[in-house]
Amino acid sequence: MHEPFWGARASAKLAVMKPAVLGPRGTSLAAFAALTVSLGIHGSAHARTVTVNAGCTLPDAVNTVNTQVPTSGCAFRNRAQPDDVILLPTEALTLTAPLEFNRSVTVRGSSSTERSTLLAEMTIDSFFLRVVDPSNTGSVRVTFDNLNIERQTGNPNVTGIYAFGAVVTIQNSYLGGFRFNGIVSDDSDLSIFSSTIDNNSSFWPGAGIQFNNASFQTRPTLLDIGSSSISNNSSGGPGGGVYISDGNASIHETAIFSNLSITGGGVYTSGGNS
Numbered sequence: 001m002h003e004p005f006w007g008a009r010a011s012a013k014l015a016v017m018k019p020a021v022l023g024p025r026g027t028s029l030a031a032f033a034a035l036t037v038s039l040g041i042h043g044s045a046h047a048r049t050v051t052v053n054a055g056c057t058l059p060d061a062v063n064t065v066n067t068q069v070p071t072s073g074c075a076f077r078n079r080a081q082p083d084d085v086i087l088l089p090t091e092a093l094t095l096t097a098p099l100e101f102n103r104s105v106t107v108r109g110s111s112s113t114e115r116s117t118l119l120a121e122m123t124i125d126s127f128f129l130r131v132v133d134p135s136n137t138g139s140v141r142v143t144f145d146n147l148n149i150e151r152q153t154g155n156p157n158v159t160g161i162y163a164f165g166a167v168v169t170i171q172n173s174y175l176g177g178f179r180f181n182g183i184v185s186d187d188s189d190l191s192i193f194s195s196t197i198d199n200n201s202s203f204w205p206g207a208g209i210q211f212n213n214a215s216f217q218t219r220p221t222l223l224d225i226g227s228s229s230i231s232n233n234s235s236g237g238p239g240g241g242v243y244i245s246d247g248n249a250s251i252h253e254t255a256i257f258s259n260l261s262i263t264g265g266g267v268y269t270s271g272g273n274s
Contacts, residue, residue, distance in 0.1 A: 088116035109146035121154035136165030163188035206243025208233035213247030239268030
């Protein structure tokens with residue numbers, strides 16, 4: 001059933017402003033240009049950088065950041081800098097096993113003209129990219145920037161990004177094709193800017209984005225979506241595009257359309273402050 005944006009129980013005050021002007025795959029052209037200048041692909045020169053190449057695989061690069069010990073052919077450049085960045089090549093990378101991040105890092109496409117692509121080809125039901133802060137304090141902060149994150153083949157029962165107790169930012173990116181929700185956020189701050197969440201499905205609530213804040217009373221978290229597009233997501237539960245269970249939420253300058261669910265096709269809220 002295709003319901004209006006507000007859905008059946010969206011009585012909370014969602015901060016929704018006019019849709020952004022979107023470029024290919026939902027990228028906000030103005031926002032992308034501004035972020036490229038302010039954050040910049042070249043901004044990695046001022047960070048401790050691990051570059052994925054023929055001698056350094058992405059799993060080894062992630063392990064290098066997680067352990068702070070160079071793995072295989074991976075090594076830090078600008079070791080004295082405080083922030084870690086993993087730079088990805090322009091050619092698509094296909095992964096058959098999930099990646100887990102337990103230390104703060106920015107994963108960034110290296111090109112200023114095209115996104116880097118991560119393809120999930122899982123053999124089992126799993127999370128594709130998993131960000132975990134065991135302390136549940138938000139001390140692990142991971143940013144995915146200038147990426148296409150997709151599932152095209154392999155086991156369909158995969159979640160694109162899963163976050164627990166962390167701070168996750170998705171910017172200038174596309175995420176789609178996952179069949180166990182595009183993004184699931186548990187007790188995490190989740191920010192999505194100048195990005196497209198498209199063509200995800202699930203038996204569970206929030207096929208595009210499922211945002212849960214069970215620890216709302218002791219650690220309230222925030223869902224912040226701006227200058228983005230959430231479309232063509234289909235859920236067997238409430239909230240085809242976005243499902244919000246407790247926590248705080250702000251959705252602004254974002255187009256939400258053609259999402260399907262049993263109720264609340266676009267956005268469904270349950271508790272919290274939106």
